[in-house]
Amino acid sequence: MPELPEVEVIRRGLKKLLIHRTVTGICYDNKPLRLPVRLKTMEQLLLGQKIVAVDRRAKYLLIRFDNDAVLILHMGMTGKMSLCPTESPKNVHDHICWYLDDKSELRFNDIRRFGSAQIASPEQSGMLDTIFFNQTGVEPFDKAFNADYLLRQANGKRRPLKNFLMDGKIIAGIGNIYANEALFKAQLNPDRPISSLIKTEWQRLIVGLRTTLTHAISCGGSTISDFANANGTSGYFQINFSVYGRQGTPCPLCQTFIEKKKLGGRATYFCPVCQRR
DNA sequence: CAAGTTACCTGACGGC
DNA sequence: TGCCGTCAGGTAACTT
Numbered sequence: 001m002p003e004l005p006e007v008e009v010i011r012r013g014l015k016k017l018l019i020h021r022t023v024t025g026i027c028y029d030n031k032p033l034r035l036p037v038r039l040k041t042m043e044q045l046l047l048g049q050k051i052v053a054v055d056r057r058a059k060y061l062l063i064r065f066d067n068d069a070v071l072i073l074h075m076g077m078t079g080k081m082s083l084c085p086t087e088s089p090k091n092v093h094d095h096i097c098w099y100l101d102d103k104s105e106l107r108f109n110d111i112r113r114f115g116s117a118q119i120a121s122p123e124q125s126g127m128l129d130t131i132f133f134n135q136t137g138v139e140p141f142d143k144a145f146n147a148d149y150l151l152r153q154a155n156g157k158r159r160p161l162k163n164f165l166m167d168g169k170i171i172a173g174i175g176n177i178y179a180n181e182a183l184f185k186a187q188l189n190p191d192r193p194i195s196s197l198i199k200t201e202w203q204r205l206i207v208g209l210r211t212t213l214t215h216a217i218s219c220g221g222s223t224i225s226d227f228a229n230a231n232g233t234s235g236y237f238q239i240n241f242s243v244y245g246r247q248g249t250p251c252p253l254c255q256t257f258i259e260k261k262k263l264g265g266r267a268t269y270f271c272p273v274c275q276r277r
Numbered sequence: 278c279a280a281g282t283t284a285c286c287t288g289a290c291g292g293c
Numbered sequence: 294t295g296c297c298g299t300c301a302g303g304t305a306a307c308t309t
Contacts, residue, residue, distance in 0.1 A: 003302065034285075034304075059303080077302055078287080093287085112286045114303060159280060168304075175302055224302060265282070267300085 002075045004173030005216035007059050010081055015054040017083050022050045025099035035116040042119045045069040058136050058172035068122035076114025082107050137170040140209055147202040154194035162190035163264040177222060177244050180269050182209040184243045189275045190268050243269040
């Protein structure tokens with residue numbers, strides 16, 4: 001489900017509801033997630049602790065506590081976070097539950113279990129950039145995300161532009177939907193070998209990507225099957241898709257039919273005219 | 278070493 | 294109706 005815009009929407013929604021809440025209990029159904037869930041450690045570090053911040057890095061949600069511990073959550077493909085009243089019936093794929101002091105529960109639901117829930121100790125939390133996010137690329141809205149950085153990263157490499165854009169070690173938070181949409185916005189061919197892009201094209205890509213992400217966040221993210229934010233409402237950016245999932249329909253700019261092909265194992269949608277190169 | 282493929286898991290959908 | 298293959302918003306460990 002969630003790429004950067006969806007995680008950011010969830011973050012903003014949860015932040016208001018979670019700040020100042022204290023964890024009173026944790027429940028885990030023991031189904032394996034992508035990474036082992038260390039329930040004991042989580043209980044030792046979080047019980048009785050108050051939430052002081054809700055942040056985001058790449059597609060990770062970071063819930064910070066007043067003892068400096070950090071809960072690091074990833075939604076994988078189908079993960080959802082929701083806040084509901086205690087006693088409300090458990091849903092089929094609710095895996096972890098954090099009980100809060102106002103009789104509400106933060107729940108992690110994930111059909112495919114590609115998500116994860118990790119815990120950083122107070123000692124680790126000051127060094128997350130070096131011990132946890134040392135392989136994570138730059139944030140698209142950070143000033144370090146600029147044409148010189150991209151030129152340097154692409155230097156001498158011939159891989160397709162879209163794969164590069166989705167590489168989390170280079171750029172944080174971009175998945176299949178927004179890679180497709182940003183390339184259309186920047187009018188660049190998904191197949192372009194990255195070493196062939198000149199500085200002005202990288203600048204176009206940066207603007208296209210930031211414009212696309214900003215618009216998506218303001219729409220509350222994209223709801224493909226059942227993405228829901230903290231309030232249980234849906235995003236509506238999907239009605240603004242220019243190319244994603246639109247093969248065979250007219251390009252919004254030139255009316256040429258949008259094409260679909262596979263690139264790096266992922267569905268790739270583009271206008272053969274507007275994105276000729 | 279760069280880049281492509283596979284595995285992890287559930288569920289929806291289309292074809293037969 | 295139901296069985297089978299394919300596909301889906303992600304990531305990392307593989308192989309080539």
